[in-house]
Amino acid sequence: MSTSAIHTKQSVVTDEPYYEAIADEIDVFAAAYRNQLPVLLKGPTGCGKTRFIEYMAWHLKRPLVTVACHDDLTASDLVGRYLIKAGETVWIDGPLTSAVRNGSICYLDEIVEARKDTSVVIHPLCDDRRLLPIEKLGESLTARREFCLAISYNPGYQSVLKDLKQSTRQRFVALEFNYPISEVEQTILEKETGIKASVARQLIKFGSMTRNLKGNGLDEGASTRLLVNAAKLMNEDITPVVATDTAIAQALTDDEDMLQAIHELSRSVF
Amino acid sequence: MRKEPSQNFLNRIRIRKDLEKLTSGALSRHKGLEDLISTIAALESEKQSFIYEWTELIARSNNELAAHFICKSPNAFSHMELEGVMSWVEHAVTTFDNRGLGFAIEALEDVGAFASKFASRSVQCEFEATSNFLRYFVRGLGGRDLRVANDRSTYTDTESLFVPDTLEIFPVAEQNFTLYKLIAVHLWAQTWYGTWRYSVVEKLMRHMASEDVIPVFNRLECLRLDACLARDFPGLAREFDMFGHTDSETAELWETWRSRAEPLLQSEATAEDSLRLLSEFKDLPLPSLKHYQGEMYADKVRESLSARIEREKLEFQQAMQDIRNAPNAENDGENGEDAQKQLLELMMGEEGGEEDSELNFQLTMGGNATNIPDHLQDLIGSILQDFGEIPEEHLRPIDLGQYRDELQPQNATGEDGNESESNPIGAFKYHEWDCMRQRFRDDFCTLRELPVTPGDESFVEETLNKHRGLLKSIKKTFEAVLGESRLQRRQSDGDDIDLEAIIEAYTDFSNGREMSEYLYTRYRNQDRNIAVMFMVDMSGSTLGWVNDAERESLVLLCEALEMLGDRYAIFGFSGRTNKRCEVYRIKDFDQAYTLDVRKRISGIRPKAYTRMGVAIRHLGHLLHMTRARTKLLVTLSDGRPEDYGGYKGKYGIEDTRHALLEMKQSGIHAFCITIDNEAQEYLPHMYGTANYAVIDEVHKLPQKVADIYRRLTT
Numbered sequence: 001m002s003t004s005a006i007h008t009k010q011s012v013v014t015d016e017p018y019y020e021a022i023a024d025e026i027d028v029f030a031a032a033y034r035n036q037l038p039v040l041l042k043g044p045t046g047c048g049k050t051r052f053i054e055y056m057a058w059h060l061k062r063p064l065v066t067v068a069c070h071d072d073l074t075a076s077d078l079v080g081r082y083l084i085k086a087g088e089t090v091w092i093d094g095p096l097t098s099a100v101r102n103g104s105i106c107y108l109d110e111i112v113e114a115r116k117d118t119s120v121v122i123h124p125l126c127d128d129r130r131l132l133p134i135e136k137l138g139e140s141l142t143a144r145r146e147f148c149l150a151i152s153y154n155p156g157y158q159s160v161l162k163d164l165k166q167s168t169r170q171r172f173v174a175l176e177f178n179y180p181i182s183e184v185e186q187t188i189l190e191k192e193t194g195i196k197a198s199v200a201r202q203l204i205k206f207g208s209m210t211r212n213l214k215g216n217g218l219d220e221g222a223s224t225r226l227l228v229n230a231a232k233l234m235n236e237d238i239t240p241v242v243a244t245d246t247a248i249a250q251a252l253t254d255d256e257d258m259l260q261a262i263h264e265l266s267r268s269v270f
Numbered sequence: 271m272r273k274e275p276s277q278n279f280l281n282r283i284r285i286r287k288d289l290e291k292l293t294s295g296a297l298s299r300h301k302g303l304e305d306l307i308s309t310i311a312a313l314e315s316e317k318q319s320f321i322y323e324w325t326e327l328i329a330r331s332n333n334e335l336a337a338h339f340i341c342k343s344p345n346a347f348s349h350m351e352l353e354g355v356m357s358w359v360e361h362a363v364t365t366f367d368n369r370g371l372g373f374a375i376e377a378l379e380d381v382g383a384f385a386s387k388f389a390s391r392s393v394q395c396e397f398e399a400t401s402n403f404l405r406y407f408v409r410g411l412g413g414r415d416l417r418v419a420n421d422r423s424t425y426t427d428t429e430s431l432f433v434p435d436t437l438e439i440f441p442v443a444e445q446n447f448t449l450y451k452l453i454a455v456h457l458w459a460q461t462w463y464g465t466w467r468y469s470v471v472e473k474l475m476r477h478m479a480s481e482d483v484i485p486v487f488n489r490l491e492c493l494r495l496d497a498c499l500a501r502d503f504p505g506l507a508r509e510f511d512m513f514g515h516t517d518s519e520t521a522e523l524w525e526t527w528r529s530r531a532e533p534l535l536q537s538e539a540t541a542e543d544s545l546r547l548l549s550e551f552k553d554l555p556l557p558s559l560k561h562y563q564g565e566m567y568a569d570k571v572r573e574s575l576s577a578r579i580e581r582e583k584l585e586f587q588q589a590m591q592d593i594r595n596a597p598n599a600e601n602d603g604e605n606g607e608d609a610q611k612q613l614l615e616l617m618m619g620e621e622g623g624e625e626d627s628e629l630n631f632q633l634t635m636g637g638n639a640t641n642i643p644d645h646l647q648d649l650i651g652s653i654l655q656d657f658g659e660i661p662e663e664h665l666r667p668i669d670l671g672q673y674r675d676e677l678q679p680q681n682a683t684g685e686d687g688n689e690s691e692s693n694p695i696g697a698f699k700y701h702e703w704d705c706m707r708q709r710f711r712d713d714f715c716t717l718r719e720l721p722v723t724p725g726d727e728s729f730v731e732e733t734l735n736k737h738r739g740l741l742k743s744i745k746k747t748f749e750a751v752l753g754e755s756r757l758q759r760r761q762s763d764g765d766d767i768d769l770e771a772i773i774e775a776y777t778d779f780s781n782g783r784e785m786s787e788y789l790y791t792r793y794r795n796q797d798r799n800i801a802v803m804f805m806v807d808m809s810g811s812t813l814g815w816v817n818d819a820e821r822e823s824l825v826l827l828c829e830a831l832e833m834l835g836d837r838y839a840i841f842g843f844s845g846r847t848n849k850r851c852e853v854y855r856i857k858d859f860d861q862a863y864t865l866d867v868r869k870r871i872s873g874i875r876p877k878a879y880t881r882m883g884v885a886i887r888h889l890g891h892l893l894h895m896t897r898a899r900t901k902l903l904v905t906l907s908d909g910r911p912e913d914y915g916g917y918k919g920k921y922g923i924e925d926t927r928h929a930l931l932e933m934k935q936s937g938i939h940a941f942c943i944t945i946d947n948e949a950q951e952y953l954p955h956m957y958g959t960a961n962y963a964v965i966d967e968v969h970k971l972p973q974k975v976a977d978i979y980r981r982l983t984t
Contacts, residue, residue, distance in 0.1 A: 072757065082773050089777040136774075163939075209410040215950070215964070216409045217402075261406035264451060268503040 012063045019048070019055035020188050022180050029056050032173045038126045038149040040169060043177030046223025049152045052177070053107045062146055063104040065095045069114040075121045078108075079134055091137060096121065100132045103146030111151040112164055119168055125149055126171035156220065179224055182208065188224060193231040199240070203227055206244060206269045210252065210262060217258050222248045240270035282311045285318075289340055292325045296333035300341055309344040317347055324359050335366055335374055342378045349385035358384050394438040395446035404433070404454045411455070413462050414652045415950070418454060424564035426457040427574045428466050428656075432564075433457075439561055445513070452513055452562035455506060459495040461655060463541075466571050468579065468656050470541045474568045486551050488559075488566045489527060490544040494534040501537060514560040523557035530554075575656065582653055585951070586664050588920070589646050645951050700884045702848065705924035715884040717851040722842065725873030727865065733825045744830050744976040757791055764792030800983055801837040801859060801898030805889050807907035808842040808854060809880040816908045816945060817876055819971040823906065824856075824871050828863050830976055836983070837898060840867075843885035844877035847914050851884045852877070859896050882911035883925035886940070890933045901938045902982065906975070909946040927956045941982060943975055 032039050033056075041049040050066070057064035067078065080094035099106035108114070108122075124131045130143040151172065153164050180188065182204050189200040204227065211221030230247035234240055241263070249262040286307045290297045297303070310321060321343050329336040339359060346355045358381065366374035377384075397420040404418045408431065421432035433453050437446040460466060474487065500507035515521050528535075530551070534543055559565075653660060699713040734741060759768050768791045775785040804827070806820055824840060831838050839861075842854035856870045857863070886903070893901050911922035930940045942953060942962040953962040965974050 076770070081770055082777050084773050084776060089773060089780065209412065212412050213406060213410050216415075217406050257402035258406050260403050261410060264403075264407055265410045266505075268455075268506040270505055 013054055013058040016058055017051060017054040018188075018191055019051055020180065020184055020191070022177075022184060025052065025175050025177075026056070026059065028173070028175060030060065033060055033148050036130065036143075036145065036148070037173045038151070038171060040172035040174040041150060041152040041177060042155055042174055043152075044156055044179070044220055044223060045154055046225030047177045047179050048224060049177055050107070050109065053105065053150055057105050060105070060148075062148070063099075063102060065099040065104050065106045066109060067095050067107070068109045069111055069118075071113050071115070073114040073118065075115070075117045076136075078118060079121055079132070080136075082136065096125075097132060097134065097141065099149075100125070100141050100143045100147050103144035105148045105150060108149070108151045111153055111168075119165070122149070122151075122168065123171065126168075179207075179211070179221075185224055185227070189227060189231050192228050193235055195231040195235060199234060200231065202240070202269050203231060203234075203244075206248075206266055209265045209269070210248065213258070213261075217255065218252055220252065222252065226251055241266050244270075278311065282307050285311055288322065289325060292322070292329050293333045293336045293340070294329065296337040297340055300337055306341060306344065310340075313344065313347065317352070320352065320355070328359075328363060331363070331366060332371060332374075335362070335371060335378075338375050338378050342381055346381045346385075349381055350388060354385060354388045357388055390438075393441060393443050393446070394436050395443055395450055396436050397433060397450075400447060400450045404431075404450060407451060408454055408458050411458055411462070413458070414655055415648070416458065416461065424453055424457070425567050425570070426460055426466075426564065427567070427570040428461050429574045429578065431457040439516075440513075448509060449513055449561060452506070452509060453564065455499065455503075456492075456495060456562050457564055459499055460491070463495055463498045464655075464658065465491050465495070465541050466575065466656075467541060467658060468575065470545065471568060471572050471575055473542075473545055475572055483548050483552070484566050484568060485556055486548055487544055488563070489557065490531060490534060490547055490551060491541060491566075492560060492563050493528055493531050494539055494541070494544055497535040497539075498537075510562065513562055515558075516561070520558050523555065524560070527551070527554070527557060578652070579656060582649060582656075583664050585649055586653060586660075587666070589649065590665075645954060648950070698888060700851075700887045702883055703925045703928035705921055715848045715851050715881070717845075717853060717884050717888050720852050720854050722854045722856055722870045722873045723875075724866065724869035725871075725875075727869050727872060729821065729872035730825050730868045733822045734829070737822065737826060740973055741826055741829060744826060744973075745833060747976075747980055749833070759791050760786075760788040761790045761792045762788055764790030766791045798834065798836055798983070799899035800902065801893060801896045801900070802831075802839075802902040802904060802979075802983075803889050803893045804838065804840045805885060805903060805905045806840065806842045806856075806874060807880060807905070807909075808844040808874060808877045809908070809912075810844075810876050810878055811880075812908050813876040817874065819945075820906055821871055821874050823971050823975040824874075825868070826976055827979065828857075828867070828871070830979075832863050837896065839892070840871070841885075841889050841892075842874055842877075843882070843889070844879065845881050845884075845913065846878040848881070848884075848917075851881050853885055853888055859892075879913040879917075880907070880909065880911050880922075881913040881917055882907075882922065883929040886926065886929040886933060890929070890936070890938055893938055894936050900983070903933060903938050903940045904979070904982075905940070905942045905944075906971075907942065907944045907946070909944070910949075910952055923952050923956060930956060939982075941978070943971075943978060945971065 029039055029052075041052065043049055053066070054064060067073075076094065078094045078096040080092050080097045082089045083092050084090070093101065096106055098104070111118075121132060124133060125143060126149060130147070132141040132143065134141060153169075179185065185204050185207070186197070186200050189195055189203060190197060195203070207222045207224075207227050210218065214221045226248045230240075230243045233243035233247055238246075244266040245259075245263055249259055249266070252262070253259060286303070289307075289310075300306070310318065313321075321340060324343075325336045325340055328339055339362070343355070343359075346358055350358065358378075361384065362374050362377040365377045401418060401420075408416055408418060414428075416426075417430040419430050419432055420435050422434075423432065424434055425432050431454055433450060437449050439449060440446050464470070474483070496507075496510055499510065515524065531547060533539060534547065650660070653664065698717045698719075700715045700717060701710040701712050702714040704711050758764070760771050761768070768789055771786065771789045775789060779785050804824065806824065812820065828838075828840075837859050838857070839859045840856040842856060843852065844854075845851035854874070856874065857867045861867060882905075886905075890903055893903055910918075911926045912918045913922065917925070933940050940957060940961060942957050943965060944953065944962065945965050949962070949964045953964070956962075963974065963978050965971055
């Protein structure tokens with residue numbers, strides 16, 4: 001008996017998710033998949049990593065298992081555990097195990113947040129052995145050909161405790177993501193939200209202004225996701241300045257001076 | 271007589287007693303005390319506690335002044351709100367510090383005059399209050415990283431924007447604030463829309479009698495820039511219209527100019543067009559400057575422009591060289607000038623033409639687009655702002671002769687090597703990376719650990735007093751770190767049952783195996799196993815503000831770290847030449863935070879130069895020898911590595927980078943906090959993109975250091 005456990009989302013992506021390729025990442029991922037290589041997605045938050053994985057799951061026609069990692073996520077949360085049902089103990093597969101069994105794509109989002117013991121199960125799965133040791137069952141699962149492991153990681157984190165270890169990162173094919181160039185970003189905004197081209201252009205200009213502030217008072221500039229959010233609000237007849245204030249400025253910082261600066265930047269563009 | 275409730279009576283006695291105690295009796299010498307106390311007792315509790323707080327503070331300096339403050343405070347509250355009263359008493363305390371008791375009492379007596387002045391001040395907008403906002407705002411607009419500073423006149427030298435100290439042109443404070451913004455934008459526009467392109471500045475300085483034409487040029491450019499800004503920033507254009515001028519005569523004159531300067535309003539107009547129109551407008555009456563318009567000083571611009579051009583040209587050529595030399599460069603060995611030019615063809619185009627003047631460029635190497643590193647992107651952007659293109663000259667391969675100054679060979683026996691090795695005992699020998707030879711110089715540096723002359727302990731007290739609010743909030747955030755408790759599973763006893771463990775035990779039990787006894791969960795504070803080494807720059811350049819800020823930061827950090835229980839050590843570093851590298855022991859890992867340590871922190875003084883590599887190696891070694899799961903080396907510095915005799919520029923940076931790489935290999939995380947405005951250029955190279963922080967204002971250092979430390983270790 002195998003059921004999916006908590007914190008996970010296993011889904012077959014039936015409709016084509018909207019994804020705008022930036023370089024050759026689709027080909028690279030597909031090639032890595034064919035060669036059973038695990039993939040590491042690097043990049044700042046909100047630049048399209050998760051959307052890319054959804055797109056690839058659709059493209060490769062594999063079910064997708066997404067696990068959002070947090071700091072209490074242990075190896076057994078991934079592998080599985082015993083539960084008691086009607087006086088009997090029943091083994092429940094974790095998301096990783098079920099992905100290995102079913103040949104799905106397993107995506108561990110923000111892997112550095114997870115407990116260190118997760119590397120025990122990830123490492124043997126990521127080299128040519130492709131094994132998942134399940135200690136409690138006393139067995140080792142060999143991954144199906146179709147199984148693929150992808151993890152994501154934001155290199156912008158400054159905490160020394162949240163660094164991806166060399167022994168882990170050197171097992172992956174790494175794809176670097178960044179915010180798309182303005183033409184592509186404009187296409188994304190228009191297609192994703194149906195906003196007018198002229199407004200999209202203003203919004204992107206505003207976005208690049210906030211990115212200028214990165215390292216000068218802001219930890220990160222506005223991500224594509226935030227721009228999309230603001231555009232969605234604008235579609236609902238929220239005025240542009242209010243939309244950028246609520247969807248972008250407040251999401252980026254709490255600093256009064258900075259909030260005011262972003263507010264005025266927005267006012268100057270719209 | 272109305273009988274008053276006994277509670278009020280008791281209240282008055284309490285207030286009187288408290289205040290007399292706070293002023294050590296000085297209050298009892300004042301007349302009319304009964305009435306005064308009744309008035310104070312009738313005040314709201316917020317105001318009462320304000321009086322208490324300030325009395326206590328002032329009494330630390332002078333009891334008599336504190337007593338005077340109490341006497342005048344009810345009067346002050348009748349004139350002003352809390353904010354005004356605060357400003358009034360602060361003014362008095364500053365007067366006391368600078369001019370003594372007599373003047374301070376006078377300042378207190380003058381409540382009425384102060385209140386009316388304060389009321390008018392609320393219309394003013396001060397630079398102090400807007401500087402952060404302005405800097406962020408200008409940074410957000412894009413382009414070269416401009417400094418915003420205050421000055422008597424309003425202008426830009428293309429490196430900084432100078433704006434006035436205060437503005438009170440308009441009757442409402444918000445309007446004056448907007449005016450600040452518009453002034454900054456307009457100055458920024460001069461640097462962004464090419465008012466000070468190299469060719470323009472040269473023409474202005476060489477071919478025209480600048481005194482007469484500059485004012486005309488200023489007004490023509492104002493028209494052109496207004497049009498540019500209106501196209502790109504529709505929101506700002508509305509405000510520019512409103513804030514330009516207040517009298518109709520000026521408005522009319524500007525309108526005449528505007529209608530005659532039609533070509534300048536077109537999107538393709540450049541500063542060259544303004545130059546061409548100069549002769550035509552020279553004899554027209556000049557309209558007075560718009561409120562948001564600054565002066566123009568072509569000579570100041572030229573000075574900083576030529577310094578920048580030289581500097582950036584070298585940097586650019588060096589960067590090109592580095593890209594060529596990178597191991598993944600496809601060509602090897604082809605060094606012909608043509609081949610290199612072809613290789614480094616810089617493609618640039620005006621993106622979107624008229625609608626968007628943002629510059630877009632891509633670096634191609636052998637036909638493949640290369641990812642341009644951030645700092646190079648900024649550099650190219652800055653060059654484009656000056657020239658509108660990358661000049662031929664910049665693309666020429668580097669003339670190695672130009673770098674001779676920067677890359678002086680390190681002569682062990684040369685002039686600078688003659689420093690006597692006075693005492694070889696107790697000295698440590700370290701290697702140094704020579705980037706010219708691409709190898710180590712073995713045992714090249716001699717380093718000694720020296721004691722710090724203890725300083726005045728009152729410094730620590732003063733710092734704690736000065737930053738008591740900040741310290742409180744630092745402690746609070748650090749407490750939160752400490753309070754982050756973790757759920758520990760499989761404990762022999764605890765707060766709750768560990769369901770998973772029970773199930774497992776049940777399975778074991780059913781299978782006939784022994785049950786585990788570890789079945790509980792417990793919340794326990796996370797074990798912070800961190801050792802951190804603070805490496806403090808004690809070079810001569812830290813003299814003054816930076817040194818003070820460094821010491822203040824250390825005091826605050828120590829207080830906070832004592833609470834966290836992290837193991838930490840503090841060392842200063844400086845030196846002169848490779849023979850006399852010095853580190854100063856301020857606090858060891860195993861030392862407690864005692865009075866002696868405090869005195870040593872206060873005794874940190876600027877010494878000589880910054881030979882960073884060897885200090886990192888030595889302190890890294892000490893850190894390596896301590897037991898901790900996470901090891902962190904934090905450098906507080908004010909600039910790039912530099913030492914007497916060739917240890918500067920690329921050589922110093924490369925050696926430091928190498929020392930940091932050595933640290934990384936031994937499992938030590940390095941982080942740098944710096945106050946150098948140009949640090950963006952070399953810090954990413956030395957420390958890696960995420961491992962440094964640049965602090966733009968010295969007085970923010972104490973706060974930021976604590977903030978960064980917390981972020982680093984959670």
